[in-house]
Amino acid sequence: MKLMNRRDPYVREVIWFAVCCRALALVLQVVTRFLGSSTPVLYWFSAHLLQDYEPWLWKEEAATQTEASLSEKFNVGSFCPGSFRKGISGNPIVRLLLNWRISSPVTKCILGYFLSYWLLGLILHCNFLPWT
Numbered sequence: 001m002k003l004m005n006r007r008d009p010y011v012r013e014v015i016w017f018a019v020c021c022r023a024l025a026l027v028l029q030v031v032t033r034f035l036g037s038s039t040p041v042l043y044w045f046s047a048h049l050l051q052d053y054e055p056w057l058w059k060e061e062a063a064t065q066t067e068a069s070l071s072e073k074f075n076v077g078s079f080c081p082g083s084f085r086k087g088i089s090g091n092p093i094v095r096l097l098l099n100w101r102i103s104s105p106v107t108k109c110i111l112g113y114f115l116s117y118w119l120l121g122l123i124l125h126c127n128f129l130p131w132t
Helices: 010-038 041-053 060-073 082-090 092-098 105-126
Strands: none
Touching (some): 041 105
């Protein structure tokens, strides 16, 4: 018994639909790669929102307060080298992640988006699934 009859009139439509869907998926993947890697508008807009909703992040005192609060909560030097403690004050993303509970909902949404995009991309790419 043959699985597909060559005289079936719908074979062309099914093949045409499959080709169009694949072409659309390919175009969308390439466009999102180009937009994500070559245009910094998404990152500028996210940084602008973070500046508006997290003013404590950009103050110079925030770095020393974060480092002091970390050393009070737990001994950072016990499981990290001494240079890591200095790196916390220089990286605003780490400060945002460490102060997750006091962050605004907008900041949580921005960080959640970027972290989920990164994690989902890591999982799908390692399993040879299409991800941009």
